Amino acid sequence: MSKLVAFAAIQGGYQVVAQVEGELRNTLESMDASTKVEFPNTGYYLPIIYSLLGMKVETLEDLLKPMEFARKLLPPHIKGKHYLPYLGPLLDAGMAAIFAYEIKEALRIVKQPDFYFPEEDPDLENGKKWLGPADDVILRKRGVEFVDGTAPGFAAMVGAAPDPEIAKMIVEEYQKRNLYIFCAANHNGTTLIDQLIEMDVQIGWNTRIVPFGPDISSAVFALGFANRVAMAFGGVQPGDYKKILRYNKNRVFAFVNALGDIGTEWACAAAGCVNWGFPTLADTDI
Structure with a gap:
């Protein structure tokens, strides 16, 4: 494994954890510690933290414990002369970043409760294109498809394609294979979703x-x-x-498709996905 990749991912883990720690601290200073924290309409609390750590996050104060766990998970920095394998530290840094990112999204929902539109399809006419975390109704309806083979897996697409035509081409190729396409992130302010909307591609859970x-x-x-x-x-x-x-490695087949330059924040997220057995494909040199 490239030392440069490991260095970027571990640096990214430290940056993300520090950023979210500061955001959590500021939120606790401005809001009551007992303020309710949740992803809408789900009994799984913050699902990554709940599923992997068994921690039930219900208030702002409850976020302190997984935040501390993420901090302790960060490995030592990669030095000029490093004689040990990079994979273990890389995975730890990635997982720390994933925990921090979930906390960050929970804080967003607390402070901007209308940011996401938690339905199956967006409301583009009213500017509601981001759906956020799926609720339990969608989980029951769509999740079973990953079990019975109706959906062979998903492509987690981050960033944006070089142009809208390429974005449409890539997504249509994945659709032909019955994959779900989970879209997040932006590249230089442009998102894949914006490109697909420009090409009149219908988006939402119903089109996968x-x-x-x-x-x-x-x-x-x-x-x-x-x-x-x-x-x-x-x-x-x-x-x-x-x-x-x-279970995810053996039953929920997925990969990350990164479109655009991969900085430290993307690198640590990609490293986190390796813990699930989800590799990353990129359209740029890493």
């Missing part, structure tokens, strides 16, 4: 092109959905992180 959110942190909704599938349909208990991750 799901606009989760405009930032890389929104990619955690794809991982949270996968973990909820493991709990809801695989019978895996919350906190049994080994079985959760193994």
Whole structure:
């Protein structure tokens, strides 16, 4: 594994955790610690934290414990002379970033409760194109498709294609293979979803092109959905992180398709996905 990749991912993990720690601290200073925290209409709390750590986050104060866990998970920085394998530290840094990103998204929902439109399809006429985390109704309806083989897997697409025509071409190729396309993040302010809308491509759960959110942190909704599938349909208990991750690797087939330059924040997210057994394909040199 490239030392440069490991360095970028670990640096990204530190940056993301520090950023979210500051955001959580500021939120606790401005809002009551007992303020309710939740993803809308789900009994799985914050699903990644709940499924892997067994922690039930219900208030702002409850976020402190998983935040501390993420901080402790960060490995030492890669040095000039490093004689140990990079994979373990890379995976830890990635997982720390994923926990932090889920906390970041929870804080967004607390502070901007109308940012996401938690339905099956967006309301483009009213500017509601980002759906955010799927609720339990959508999970029951769509999650079973990953179990019975109706959906062979999903492509988590982050960033934006070089142009709208290429964006449409890539997505249509994935649709031909019955994949779900989970979209998040932007590249230089442009999102894949914006490009698809420009090309008059219909988006939403019903077309399997799901606009989760405009930032890389929104990619955690794809991982949270996968973990909820493991709990809801695989019978895996919350906190049994080994079985959760193994179930995803063996039953929920997925990959990340990164479109655009991969900086440290994307690198640590990609490293986090490796814990699930989800590799990353990119259209740029890494």
